[in-house]
Amino acid sequence: MKNFFGRMGDSLRRFMMGRYGMDDLNRFLFYTWVLLIVLELIIPVRGVKSLLSTLGLLVVIFELFRMLSRNIAKRYQENLKFLDMTAGLRKTLRINRRKFDDRKTYRYFRCPGCGQEVRVPKGKGHIRITCPKCGKSFEKNV
Numbered sequence: 001m002k003n004f005f006g007r008m009g010d011s012l013r014r015f016m017m018g019r020y021g022m023d024d025l026n027r028f029l030f031y032t033w034v035l036l037i038v039l040e041l042i043i044p045v046r047g048v049k050s051l052l053s054t055l056g057l058l059v060v061i062f063e064l065f066r067m068l069s070r071n072i073a074k075r076y077q078e079n080l081k082f083l084d085m086t087a088g089l090r091k092t093l094r095i096n097r098r099k100f101d102d103r104k105t106y107r108y109f110r111c112p113g114c115g116q117e118v119r120v121p122k123g124k125g126h127i128r129i130t131c132p133k134c135g136k137s138f139e140k141n142v
């Protein structure tokens with residue numbers, strides 16, 4: 001015999017069968033909703049509060065609509081469009097995350113010739129760096 005949570009999980013799975021579920025756009029909508037709630041809590045202006053709570057409600061309704069939708073092809077296309085529209089931003093975030101992660105072992109410089117960003121290991125003292133893109137070399141302390 002299954003326990004209560006096992007049975008709950010089964011019926012949720014049955015309910016979600018043939019429905020779209022979670023994707024990147026829905027995750028984004030979820031975080032937007034959380035952000036709106038936090039803003040609503042910290043901004044003490046009544047008019048702004050009700051605007052934020054209305055906006056949050058709309059975001060949640062849209063997210064639930066997408067999750068429970070049976071038109072999977074259409075939701076999939078929306079998600080691709082969302083990913084396409086945010087590709088540049090997501091790339092910038094990824095690069096900055098990487099720079100932050102290796103801030104202790106690498107330094108980043110911009111090539112004075114072409115503007116290409118180059119990554120060099122830290123702690124080597126005064127070094128000559130040759131740009132892998134244009135071949136110009138320049139000196140830096142790392």
Ligand SMILES: [Zn+2]
Pocket residue numbers: 111112113114115116131132133134135136
């Ligand atoms: Zn260069």
